[in-house]
Amino acid sequence: MNEMLERGKRALAAQPFSVLIDAALVAYEPGRAEIHIPITAKLKQQHGFVHGGVVSYAADNTLTFAGGTVLGSGGVVTSEYKINYVRPATGDLLIARATVIYGGKTQAVCRCDVFAKTGSEERLCATAQGTITKMSGASEPAS
Amino acid sequence: MNEMLERGKRALAAQPFSVLIDAALVAYEPGRAEIHIPITAKLKQQHGFVHGGVVSYAADNTLTFAGGTVLGSGGVVTSEYKINYVRPATGDLLIARATVIYGGKTQAVCRCDVFAKTGSEERLCATAQGTITKMSGASEPAS
Amino acid sequence: MNEMLERGKRALAAQPFSVLIDAALVAYEPGRAEIHIPITAKLKQQHGFVHGGVVSYAADNTLTFAGGTVLGSGGVVTSEYKINYVRPATGDLLIARATVIYGGKTQAVCRCDVFAKTGSEERLCATAQGTITKMSGASEPAS
Amino acid sequence: MNEMLERGKRALAAQPFSVLIDAALVAYEPGRAEIHIPITAKLKQQHGFVHGGVVSYAADNTLTFAGGTVLGSGGVVTSEYKINYVRPATGDLLIARATVIYGGKTQAVCRCDVFAKTGSEERLCATAQGTITKMSGASEPAS
Numbered sequence: 001m002n003e004m005l006e007r008g009k010r011a012l013a014a015q016p017f018s019v020l021i022d023a024a025l026v027a028y029e030p031g032r033a034e035i036h037i038p039i040t041a042k043l044k045q046q047h048g049f050v051h052g053g054v055v056s057y058a059a060d061n062t063l064t065f066a067g068g069t070v071l072g073s074g075g076v077v078t079s080e081y082k083i084n085y086v087r088p089a090t091g092d093l094l095i096a097r098a099t100v101i102y103g104g105k106t107q108a109v110c111r112c113d114v115f116a117k118t119g120s121e122e123r124l125c126a127t128a129q130g131t132i133t134k135m136s137g138a139s140e141p142a143s
Numbered sequence: 144m145n146e147m148l149e150r151g152k153r154a155l156a157a158q159p160f161s162v163l164i165d166a167a168l169v170a171y172e173p174g175r176a177e178i179h180i181p182i183t184a185k186l187k188q189q190h191g192f193v194h195g196g197v198v199s200y201a202a203d204n205t206l207t208f209a210g211g212t213v214l215g216s217g218g219v220v221t222s223e224y225k226i227n228y229v230r231p232a233t234g235d236l237l238i239a240r241a242t243v244i245y246g247g248k249t250q251a252v253c254r255c256d257v258f259a260k261t262g263s264e265e266r267l268c269a270t271a272q273g274t275i276t277k278m279s280g281a282s283e284p285a286s
Numbered sequence: 287m288n289e290m291l292e293r294g295k296r297a298l299a300a301q302p303f304s305v306l307i308d309a310a311l312v313a314y315e316p317g318r319a320e321i322h323i324p325i326t327a328k329l330k331q332q333h334g335f336v337h338g339g340v341v342s343y344a345a346d347n348t349l350t351f352a353g354g355t356v357l358g359s360g361g362v363v364t365s366e367y368k369i370n371y372v373r374p375a376t377g378d379l380l381i382a383r384a385t386v387i388y389g390g391k392t393q394a395v396c397r398c399d400v401f402a403k404t405g406s407e408e409r410l411c412a413t414a415q416g417t418i419t420k421m422s423g424a425s426e427p428a429s
Numbered sequence: 430m431n432e433m434l435e436r437g438k439r440a441l442a443a444q445p446f447s448v449l450i451d452a453a454l455v456a457y458e459p460g461r462a463e464i465h466i467p468i469t470a471k472l473k474q475q476h477g478f479v480h481g482g483v484v485s486y487a488a489d490n491t492l493t494f495a496g497g498t499v500l501g502s503g504g505v506v507t508s509e510y511k512i513n514y515v516r517p518a519t520g521d522l523l524i525a526r527a528t529v530i531y532g533g534k535t536q537a538v539c540r541c542d543v544f545a546k547t548g549s550e551e552r553l554c555a556t557a558q559g560t561i562t563k564m565s566g567a568s569e570p571a572s
Contacts, residue, residue: 015188016187016194017186017187017188018188020163020185043159044158044160045160046158052204053161053164053200056203057197060195077195077228080228082225082226082558084531085220086530086531101513101556102513102516127540127558129513129540129556131365131366222536223560225511227388227395227416227417229387244372245370250508252370267387267388270387270397272370272415303471303482303483307482327445328446329445331444331445331446332443337444337446338486338489338506338507339446339450339489342482342489343482364481365514368509368510368511369511
């Protein structure tokens with residue numbers, strides 16, 4: 001595994017909430033990040049779908065990591081984002097893929113699509129857009 | 144406790160993810176809802192602040208419940224929302240308070256402020272705005 | 287008229303597009319701003335309502351001015367915002383009122399409600415939330 | 430010119446505000462729309478850039494038209510959208526390109542990128558995401 005992805009994985013593993021949710025960083029390279037979350041019972045709402053809060057977490061955190069890939073070695077946070085839910089998330093795996101649309105010196109604007117995968121089929125569940133901001137003194141995406 | 148709040152509490156208790164996060168509905172009345180989440184280690188990121196995903200969950204779910212108070216007896220979902228994080232959330236308790244800005248027949252536009260409480264002091268951490276949509280066939284806020 | 291409002295009015299008058307739209311700044315004081323736009327034929331869409339683009343302009347620009355009241359003497363711009371349209375805007379006057387929710391050193395998070403006034407009755411048409419950012423070297427809200 | 434684009438052009442020409450801004454619909458086909466606006470003095474703010482309100486108008490209206498291409502023959506409106514400004518818009522021509530991300534029966538979620546073109550070079554100025562909703566009884570995008 002490359003060194004950049006290793007660093008990203010360590011940052012994610014240092015977030016107790018990301019561990020609670022079983023999130024895994026599977027891509028972390030200049031301009032993009034991808035997080036996977038196995039769909040398990042604890043992440044659902046009362047109708048058996050993945051809770052919107054989990055989908056939001058996935059979008060938010062993946063946006064942060066994507067922004068982190070272009071904002072240099074300092075830590076980053078999501079300043080704001082917006083999400084549209086388009087389908088209930090159901091299946092085996094939640095996949096969030098974020099890309100950088102614009103990267104400045106201190107802020108990046110990123111997009112993230114969240115898919116639910118059942119077998120080999122992926123369906124779009126939500127799409128998000130937000131601003132990631134560089135912090136001073138930190139070292140990896142913080143959320 | 145009033146009957147409406149009882150119903151809301153049952154809806155929240157039926158969401159495994161809300162149980163995982165220890166969310167409690169403390170107000171659920173026409174035009175507003177309030178959810179509390181004790182700030183514990185499992186909900187944090189690597190710098191000791193509440194993870195943004197938890198703050199998002201709080202905003203999203205409280206928006207949904209607020210919308211649910213005016214959209215009739217059918218179930219509701221959050222269609223979309225936007226959140227601005229303004230301060231790291233740290234302290235004892237996360238408090239999300241949502242109100243209905245506009246309630247139509249099938250959609251409501253709501254706002255939510257999220258505070259972190261330390262002792263008796265509350266500080267604004269995030270503010271959100273979104274659209275809640277009525278579903279057909281369900282019975283309580285679903286998220 | 288106070289000196290701060292005078293300065294704000296000059297900034298607005300220096301924007302050709304605001305002049306084209308007949309926008310008037312009627313309040314500009316620490317933490318809030320208000321812009322009025324007479325509803326005339328040129329600002330409408332095909333069904334006789336005020337065009338969404340005008341409502342957006344009103345929200346955007348009033349957010350900028352509100353942020354400008356707390357971000358010091360440097361110029362400011364809207365970095366991003368979100369708007370929900372809740373009713374068609376029709377009547378005599380469009381009124382946008384923005385307040386600062388959070389003011390930091392370089393950014394402010396603001397909200398704006400846009401009303402359409404017919405006679406003495408105001409009806410909410412849209413509500414917005416966004417981030418205003420301080421620029422270096424400029425002197426008044428720029429949009 | 431194809432018949433669909435003709436219809437779209439007539440809808441845009443029926444909006445006095447779009448005429449005031451000199452907006453032209455140049456693409457209107459299933460899943461996407463594109464609007465061009467010549468950058469002229471009347472559309473600027475005090476520093477010589479295109480006013481944010483014009484950029485917002487371009488994003489909003491192009492989102493509406495894009496949504497209209499997939500929501501059937503009834504009229505559509507933008508229910509809500511969010512925009513991030515990433516660079517000042519300057520040059521000869523403002524170009525807004527919107528695509529449908531998700532199309533349902535009554536709502537579509539769309540994205541729009543807004544570029545400023547100088548000579549043959551296009552630069553991204555803003556990016557937006559929003560919800561377009563079908564109305565009953567109308568016939569073309571209304572904004």
